[in-house]
Amino acid sequence: MACLDSLLDGSVDWQFFYYDARLASFTDEWPHRSANLLPEKMAAAGFYYDPDNTVRDNVTCPFCLKSLMGWEFDDDPVVEHSKRKDLCYFARLQKEEEEWT
Incomplete structure (x- = not known):
């Protein structure tokens, strides 16, 4: 529900749902x-x-709103996303946009 709430209150831009x-x-x-x-x-x-202003490598998931920073050269973004936010539907599904229904 956080994703829907974030869309409604404007804290995340829906465009970032797309690759x-x-x-x-x-x-x-x-x-x-x-x-x-x-x-x-x-x-x-x-x-x-x-x-x-202080963190140059911060990224955010528009689906679960999890932000991650402090990336190391051998980190796998898919694995890190899943480890940090196991309730993220995007991370759990890992489907291409064409497969969304």
Whole structure:
């Protein structure tokens, strides 16, 4: 229900439900270049880039609203998402947008 509440109160932008918008959020400011943390993999794991003044590698899931930071080069964003928020429907389903019904 947190996801619906967040949409209704405007705290999350619905566009980030879609891969292309999540991917586009990763600007040149994204500090990681390792293969595991490429923007494509982060967006596929459900995250959009959500930095603030103090944390340059913060990402947020628009589905469960979990934010993660402090990424290490060998982290797997899918695994980290699932470990940190086991109730996230996006992380649990891991379906392509075309498969959503």
